[in-house]
Amino acid sequence: MKILIVDDEEMIRAVLREYAEFEGGEADEAADGMEAVQMCRQNRYDVVLMDVMMPRLDGFSAVKEIRKFSQVPVIMLSARGEEYDKLFGFEIGSDDYVTKPFSPKEVMARVHAVLKRSTAAPEHHEVYEFEGLRVDVEGRNVYVDGEKAELTPKEYELLFYFVQNRGVALSRERLLNKVWGYDFYGDDRTVDTHVKMLRGNLKEYRKFIVTLRGLGYKFET
Amino acid sequence: MKILIVDDEEMIRAVLREYAEFEGGEADEAADGMEAVQMCRQNRYDVVLMDVMMPRLDGFSAVKEIRKFSQVPVIMLSARGEEYDKLFGFEIGSDDYVTKPFSPKEVMARVHAVLKRSTAAPEHHEVYEFEGLRVDVEGRNVYVDGEKAELTPKEYELLFYFVQNRGVALSRERLLNKVWGYDFYGDDRTVDTHVKMLRGNLKEYRKFIVTLRGLGYKFET
């Protein structure tokens, strides 16, 4: 989790950073809107905490600027009693807001909510076609020569990982890490069995899954 | 034009009522959020004027309540110095806001603007038909072979989300996020139970809700 903290008060930045790092996150800081835009151009953040009142470029204008090139979730930090009319004069592109004074805990709760929201609905619309093999990730459908293939969950995930990394040599270890999860502890050969099943379901298109002896597998068309 | 005026100060209610009636409108009054919710359940209003600070149930909470069963336009009335509330007001589904002290004339101008907006908006009559299953999102009606299906609120929302995302594989997590809200904290399996109930109500068209083992569900015709 990578966070950008934007506020002109160093104290506030420090508090938020400490809390974010305590939770295992990584934090960058910016002291005004200009800096924030610059940082966002150069780095990818999971979420931005943005103060409204700042010198040089205010938080709202900064969000507008950032929105020109990024859809990163933004949480606004605003002091009670600040004038917000301009905030609503036009569409704001922030995802949530917190009013000062706030507790770091409250802010982090919002961060988690926003992250959950933005990662929960990934924009997928990937449909791949390789000869008579059709792979629709969004709809979770696989067709072999127009016939729907009934795959098990792991087979779907394995195939999706293969097509999204076609042409790349994938070690068993990497497959276990990416498809099974980093916490899988078990036999390498599990991959083999699933590849076998997947190949069986892909019929003639089993040929796309190439064995790399001593290494693993590769999806290649 | 039927208006509901919600404010704990009788003086303010009286002033607004007088102005509304002068313009040929009809006005009901409520002294707090609880009353307001109750009135909205029992009557249909063209617009609601809602104060923020009130005893028993505040304006925001009241709107949140009302939104569970009605899309009536709401204009928030907030005292100056509570500006930060605007942000929250918009997020929970109010349509405009006015800060006190206000002139009745100003308020009525907002009322007209909101009404114009809500009536000018082309009626999006979303009605889907899948064989003998008819889903009318606006009217909140579902017909199974011409027979009206009596669904519970969650069942409606779940079905609506399904038909609006037909063909898309939906994880339980995503369904919880989108149908229940990002702040739902509870069991995954809740989705299963609601799917079961929904399927039961859809009779033979239960077939449209496909189980995706290891993932969730998909609405597919």
Added chain:
DNA sequence: TAATAATTTCACCGACTTTTCACAGAGTTG
């Protein structure tokens, strides 16, 4: 408030999925 309805949790069971394992056979090396 009481009654009624809706929502959520939970545990059981059957069905399906995943994992392990041993053996066979293919590929590699000296």
Added chain:
DNA sequence: CAACTCTGTGAAAAGTCGGTGAAATTATTA
């Protein structure tokens, strides 16, 4: 070619998931 390593495969064991009914909890209505 013999010894070795590696992968494909089938089958059995272990594990997981989803449908369901019912109970518990919460919200709504009268």
